[in-house]
Amino acid sequence: MRKKYLAGLVLGSSVLLASFRSASDNERYFEIAKNLDIFATLFKEVNTYYVDEITPAKLVKTGIDAMLKSLDPYTNYIPEDDIEDFRTMTTGQYGGIGAVVVKRNGKTVVQAAYEGYPAQKAGLLPGDEILTINGIVVDKKSNSDISKLLKGQANSIVKLEVTRYGQEKPVQVDITRDKIQVDNVPYYGMLTPTIGYFQLSGFTVDAGKETRMAVTKLKEMGAKKIVFDIRDNPGGLLNEAVNISNIFVDKGLDVVSTKGKVTEWNKTYKALDQPLDTQIPVVVITSNRSASAAEIVSGVLQDYDRAVIVGERTFGKGLVQATRPLSYNSQLKVTTAKYYIPSGRCIQEIDYSHRADDGTLGKVPDSLRTAFKTQSGRAVYDGGGVAPDVEVVEKEIADITRVLLTKSYVFDFATRYRSEHPSIAPAREFQLSDADYQKFVQYLSGKDINYSTDMEKSLADIAKKAKAEKHYDDVKNELEAMRKKVSTNKANDLTRFKPEIRELLEQEIVSRYYFQKGQIEATFDDDPNILTALAVINDTPRYTALLKPGTPEAKTRPEANRKTAGGKQ
Numbered sequence: 284m285r286k287k288y289l290a291g292l293v294l295g296s297s298v299l300l301a302s303f304r305s306a307s308d309n310e311r312y313f314e315i316a317k318n319l320d321i322f323a324t325l326f327k328e329v330n331t332y333y334v335d336e337i338t339p340a341k342l343v344k345t346g347i348d349a350m351l352k353s354l355d356p357y358t359n360y361i362p363e364d365d366i367e368d369f370r371t372m373t374t375g376q377y378g379g380i381g382a383v384v385v386k387r388n389g390k391t392v393v394q395a396a397y398e399g400y401p402a403q404k405a406g407l408l409p410g411d412e413i414l415t416i417n418g419i420v421v422d423k424k425s426n427s428d429i430s431k432l433l434k435g436q437a438n439s440i441v442k443l444e445v446t447r448y449g450q451e452k453p454v455q456v457d458i459t460r461d462k463i464q465v466d467n468v469p470y471y472g473m474l475t476p477t478i479g480y481f482q483l484s485g486f487t488v489d490a491g492k493e494t495r496m497a498v499t500k501l502k503e504m505g506a507k508k509i510v511f512d513i514r515d516n517p518g519g520l521l522n523e524a525v526n527i528s529n530i531f532v533d534k535g536l537d538v539v540s541t542k543g544k545v546t547e548w549n550k551t552y553k554a555l556d557q558p559l560d561t562q563i564p565v566v567v568i569t570s571n572r573s574a575s576a577a578e579i580v581s582g583v584l585q586d587y588d589r590a591v592i593v594g595e596r597t598f599g600k601g602l603v604q605a606t607r608p609l610s611y612n613s614q615l616k617v618t619t620a621k622y623y624i625p626s627g628r629c630i631q632e633i634d635y636s637h638r639a640d641d642g643t644l645g646k647v648p649d650s651l652r653t654a655f656k657t658q659s660g661r662a663v664y665d666g667g668g669v670a671p672d673v674e675v676v677e678k679e680i681a682d683i684t685r686v687l688l689t690k691s692y693v694f695d696f697a698t699r700y701r702s703e704h705p706s707i708a709p710a711r712e713f714q715l716s717d718a719d720y721q722k723f724v725q726y727l728s729g730k731d732i733n734y735s736t737d738m739e740k741s742l743a744d745i746a747k748k749a750k751a752e753k754h755y756d757d758v759k760n761e762l763e764a765m766r767k768k769v770s771t772n773k774a775n776d777l778t779r780f781k782p783e784i785r786e787l788l789e790q791e792i793v794s795r796y797y798f799q800k801g802q803i804e805a806t807f808d809d810d811p812n813i814l815t816a817l818a819v820i821n822d823t824p825r826y827t828a829l830l831k832p833g834t835p836e837a838k839t840r841p842e843a844n845r846k847t848a849g850g851k852q
Contacts, residue, residue, distance in 0.1 A: 322346075355618055355635040357604050363612040367434075373520065375465040375487030379434040380441060380458045382407060384426075387691055391421045391429060393445075394694075397463075398798035405458040409795055410698030411445040414453055418442070437462045449702040467523075470803045471497040472504075474817060479506030482803065483527070486519025486576040491526025498530060498559055508564045510816045514594065518575025521552070521603060521622075528583040529554035533561055536587070536625070539579050541603050543620030548605075564826060565590035566816040569671060574598035582624040582669045588659045588830045592671040593816045599632025599646075599668035626655040628665035660832040672829045675815050683776040684783055686734045687727075693784075696723050697791035710793045710801035711808070715785050723788060724777050 330337060340362075347360045361369050371377040381400025384393055391413040396403040413421055416432040424432070433441060443456045467490035471481035479501030483494060498509065518524075525538045532538070532554055540551040567581050567590045578597045584590035603620040623629050632646050639645065647666035654662050664670065680688075687693050700719070707713050715723075746762055749755040777784070786809055794802035807813060819826055 355602065357602055357616070358618050359616045361614040361616060366612065366614065369614070373487060375467065375485060377434055377463050378437045378460050379463050380460055381463050384413065384429055384433065386426055389422070395794065395799065398800070400463060401458045401461050405456050407456050407458065408447065410695070411447050413443055413445050415444040416441060435460050448698050466493065468493040468497045470800050471501055472804065473506065474510060474807060474813070476505060477507040478510060478817065478820060479504065480510040480512065482512040484516055486523040488520065490519065490523040494527045495530050495559055508820045510566050510568065510813065510820065511590070512568045513573050513577045513581060514568055514570035514812070515572045516577035518577050518600065521576060524576035524579040525552045525554070527580050529556050530559045531561060531565060531584060531589050532587050533558055538583055538625070540623045541620040542623065545619065548619060564820055566820045567592050568812045568816055569594040569597050569669065571595045572598060574600045578630055578669050579622065579624060582630060585663065585669060586625040586657050588657050588661065591673065591819055591826055591829045592669060593673045593819060594671050594675050594812050596670050597630070597668035599630055601629040601631030626657055626663055628655045628663060630665060630668050632667050659830060673815060673819055675812050677811055681776065681780040681783060682734050683732065683780055684787065686732050687784060688787070690731065692727060692730065693787050693791050696726055696788065697795055700792050701795040707792065707796050710797045710804040713789060713793055713805065715789050715792065720781065720785055
């Protein structure tokens, strides 16, 4: 009798729960239909009675974008017109000329031409100013408009009219477009005879194959240790993150799990292939702009104690997106899940599901982060990206250096230097002479390099407050003396910060002869992250200790890592 009663109670509860669920679903569907009807009638009224003409597609897209923005930055509406750009982002392929073209001071300037691609083969040079594209004047065109004009079907021809430093008249450059495949691994090479290095800049199709090939080539070149640079990598395809992790971890191990509202989509991704090398020492370099798939790879290698992480805490994006087809060939990129790496942690830093009353979002506070364990028992934490095992705090560039970069003076001087010097020493050996640096200083004569230092801004604030409180006359002389001192120091900034400025000049100049690969090599001798990575991977006891439970290291500052002998000074 008791069993029948319990069975009846369970059955009754199930029916009641199903009823509640059905009622709840019906209410939700009614709310959806109701609000869609309100939106449609509102749009009709606005379209009919608004004082000015409106563009229906633009107005609706504005509404959709605002709605999705209230969810998170990664859930986006992709109209039919933007599908090609979205496909380029996910595949790394497009039909074009293989160059970076930007608007700079009202001009359309070639910033870089990729080695081996149509623009470089046709003789287009960094610094060239594009006047027309297929006869269309581009001075008032946006970056987006120019990109569309340059892209096109492979084997089609695009005609550019450009002005070039050192030539009086514009020249025409005819470029045959080709299928452009942006490399996920833009560089691999040897830092020392036994230490290999490669950069991973994206996670588009075949990123895993490119990475496996790069590591294989480095081992053939004699690499006994690997430095893996994943700085500023924004992420991409989840399966490519799994493939890249699988290069260094055993087949069958969990790599990443996804969990979301649609439970049928929840999945654990495992390493499916034989690894390339599970023993070779690896240091991964990260930055605060390493995100998403880049964080999966760095987090997986950290969780399995497979690599030492050097650099900055990563961005903290632990969300997964999927694309869903919409009507009229448009698509929705929607966040469907959070991902969890092998230790069980999710590195998502911002909780988009809870907002303050003013709409602002907060980060996960340290006090609420949960500790997890790596395979060896090291403590790692969720809710804030992947923290490095050895943190490198990069020095801020000087105000004068920032001005020289933003006003393109470094870029323009490199253009001039290239026209006056047919060749230079190899990328790793090139050094800008003191005489050439003085030419740069002379080049800046008469140019606008005004800027306000933090000290000047602080003095201005103090003066303002002193005047408001009627104390300005008391401190006037002291403030004026400090202003003069700061002004004197600024006048000497080109000398004071010469090593920093010269290094940037060398990198920009090298890129004109040896392209992106040369520009990367030019940083090897003074990049604090690379120097720290070398110090860690060359110190076997330290490297081993970092992969075992213990006290985390203190921050590493770049001043302590700079070479004191040899290389560029």
